[in-house]
Amino acid sequence: MSLESVPPKYAQLVQALQRRIESGDYPPGSLLPSENQLINEFGVSRPTVVAALRVLREQGWIDSQQGKGRFVRGRPAMASAEQPRPGQAYLTAPETASAGEVIEAAAVAAPNRIAALLGLAPKTKAFLRRRLVSRDGEPTEVVSVWMPLELSEGTDLTSAEPLPQGLREHLQSRKGVRFDHIVEQITARMPATEEARQLGMPKNTPLLAVYGAVRDASGQTLAVVEVLLPADRHELEDAYPLS
Amino acid sequence: MSLESVPPKYAQLVQALQRRIESGDYPPGSLLPSENQLINEFGVSRPTVVAALRVLREQGWIDSQQGKGRFVRGRPAMASAEQPRPGQAYLTAPETASAGEVIEAAAVAAPNRIAALLGLAPKTKAFLRRRLVSRDGEPTEVVSVWMPLELSEGTDLTSAEPLPQGLREHLQSRKGVRFDHIVEQITARMPATEEARQLGMPKNTPLLAVYGAVRDASGQTLAVVEVLLPADRHELEDAYPLS
DNA sequence: CGCTCTAACTTGGTAAAACAACCTGTCGGG
DNA sequence: CCCGACAGGTTGTTTTACCAAGTTAGAGCG
Numbered sequence: 305m306s307l308e309s310v311p312p313k314y315a316q317l318v319q320a321l322q323r324r325i326e327s328g329d330y331p332p333g334s335l336l337p338s339e340n341q342l343i344n345e346f347g348v349s350r351p352t353v354v355a356a357l358r359v360l361r362e363q364g365w366i367d368s369q370q371g372k373g374r375f376v377r378g379r380p381a382m383a384s385a386e387q388p389r390p391g392q393a394y395l396t397a398p399e400t401a402s403a404g405e406v407i408e409a410a411a412v413a414a415p416n417r418i419a420a421l422l423g424l425a426p427k428t429k430a431f432l433r434r435r436l437v438s439r440d441g442e443p444t445e446v447v448s449v450w451m452p453l454e455l456s457e458g459t460d461l462t463s464a465e466p467l468p469q470g471l472r473e474h475l476q477s478r479k480g481v482r483f484d485h486i487v488e489q490i491t492a493r494m495p496a497t498e499e500a501r502q503l504g505m506p507k508n509t510p511l512l513a514v515y516g517a518v519r520d521a522s523g524q525t526l527a528v529v530e531v532l533l534p535a536d537r538h539e540l541e542d543a544y545p546l547s
Numbered sequence: 548m549s550l551e552s553v554p555p556k557y558a559q560l561v562q563a564l565q566r567r568i569e570s571g572d573y574p575p576g577s578l579l580p581s582e583n584q585l586i587n588e589f590g591v592s593r594p595t596v597v598a599a600l601r602v603l604r605e606q607g608w609i610d611s612q613q614g615k616g617r618f619v620r621g622r623p624a625m626a627s628a629e630q631p632r633p634g635q636a637y638l639t640a641p642e643t644a645s646a647g648e649v650i651e652a653a654a655v656a657a658p659n660r661i662a663a664l665l666g667l668a669p670k671t672k673a674f675l676r677r678r679l680v681s682r683d684g685e686p687t688e689v690v691s692v693w694m695p696l697e698l699s700e701g702t703d704l705t706s707a708e709p710l711p712q713g714l715r716e717h718l719q720s721r722k723g724v725r726f727d728h729i730v731e732q733i734t735a736r737m738p739a740t741e742e743a744r745q746l747g748m749p750k751n752t753p754l755l756a757v758y759g760a761v762r763d764a765s766g767q768t769l770a771v772v773e774v775l776l777p778a779d780r781h782e783l784e785d786a787y788p789l790s
Numbered sequence: 791c792g793c794t795c796t797a798a799c800t801t802g803g804t805a806a807a808a809c810a811a812c813c814t815g816t817c818g819g820g
Numbered sequence: 821c822c823c824g825a826c827a828g829g830t831t832g833t834t835t836t837a838c839c840a841a842g843t844t845a846g847a848g849c850g
Binding site: 332351362364377378379380392395472483484485486487488489490491492493494508509510511512518521522523535536539540541542543544546 | 575594605607620621622623635638715726727728729730731732733734735736737751752753754755761764765778779782783784785786787789
């Protein structure tokens with residue numbers, strides 16, 4: 305039996321058209337076949353064709369203009385710049401996926417900035433798990449996760465061992481919370497002596513600091529991810545569409 | 548005759564349901580009325596209801612689960628964090644919208660980083676328009692726009708006067724190019740003496756540097772926007788959904 | 791020749807119907 | 821008591837049909 309669950313027809317049509325655009329069969333700027341032509345060629349109904357074209361338009365492959373037709377824009381260059389965002393990777397990937405060591409895992413007084421993002425009173429104690437990540441044998445980043453004490457209870461976060469599971473999965477299964485989006489703040493400052501020593505960086509080069517407030521769908525902040533990286537060796541890259 | 552062009556029914560349904568979610572009528576976590584219930588209540592057909600619910604799902608208002616129903620997630624908190632991205636504002640807003648002065652507008656040899664982003668050979672001449680932006684009477688940012696010489700010909704960019712039109716509109720109408728998206732690099736460094744003087748900042752605080760490569764739909768880089776801001780006074784903020 | 795108007799195309803939106811896949815109870819029989 | 825079958829609910833996908841709105845090109849008239 306072939307229970308390989310074929311993709312729906314409209315999705316197949318999407319892929320077929322994407323291939324034709326990528327192969328240059330439908331060059332950018334050209335007019336796409338009309339709905340009726342696609343209906344005849346693929347032997348599907350109009351709503352199916354429209355559903356496929358809607359997906360292509362929402363993903364930026366084509367433009368549509370009532371009364372004229374649909375124009376090819378080309379492969380959306382956005383798709384190639386899809387590397388994970390700075391803070392995001394540390395929520396989903398297990399700690400065992402990257403080299404590094406846990407250098408702190410305890411309840412400490414939250415700095416002002418962290419407390420503000422978490423919605424706690426200043427100097428309230430919060431749980432901190434801090435990790436020095438290495439690449440090619442050299443320390444490159446300090447990644448810290450802050451969260452209210454309630455959220456850390458009953459988890460394995462106090463262990464100095466690397467988590468074999470992603471932090472997101474770990475918290476969602478044990479505490480029933482649901483991560484939805486991240487609000488990110490980026491700033492730069494000079495490193496403290498301790499930080500410069502840990503990262504093996506000169507004391508006179510700045511430090512890029514990323515603060516990612518992890519929120520649920522209602523906007524409640526559940527945790528804060530702090531990523532520190534030396535600005536002379538690492539940069540942040542990101543891509544976004546222009547309205 | 549009332550030619551007020553009523554919005555389509557599915558869009559009206561979208562707004563109606565958004566209002567009910569915002570008002571607490573449909574609290575987060577609750578089950579939305581089923582398709583059949585909505586058909587009866589609003590007197591529309593099923594495709595119309597499905598189209599409305601699809602929009603709501605794509606915008607993050609609800610989750611749908613086959614066989615169970617649709618669950619309310621709440622007003623997507625993303626919508627509130629919709630301030631323009633760092634480089635983006637300088638492309639659309641006219642220069643007259645912000646205080647400041649043009650401090651450079653000429654063809655100069657492009658620095659390595661700029662030349663690489665533009666796809667030019669190192670030390671090739673490129674057109675530069677640099678502007679010192681002030682807020683509350685104090686200089687706060689240096690915004691520079693780089694582009695190949697061909698793109699600057701026949702434009703008003705060499706004028707030291709503020710452009711009454713957005714840069715994007717100006718170039719698109721005069722040169723027939725079409726901006727599509729931006730690839731952004733963020734880094735930090737210490738300010739040059741001249742930069743620290745212009746911005747009125749201490750020499751020992753770092754500078755946040757944002758390089759935005761403005762591209763068309765095919766991925767061709769048309770221009771580069773460089774934004775320099777003192778890290779002690781300004782931060783970058785951004786929000787994005789978590790898969 | 792030039793203008794206008796219409797006919798034929800395009801995409802956008804709505805309605806009605808059917809089948810498939812999935813979940814969750816209930817009602818049996820073991 | 822436990823467990824499986826089943827019925828009835830849900831969303832997902834596809835089809836047929838029709839009307840509305842915008843664009844274009846050509847026929848036809850002045």
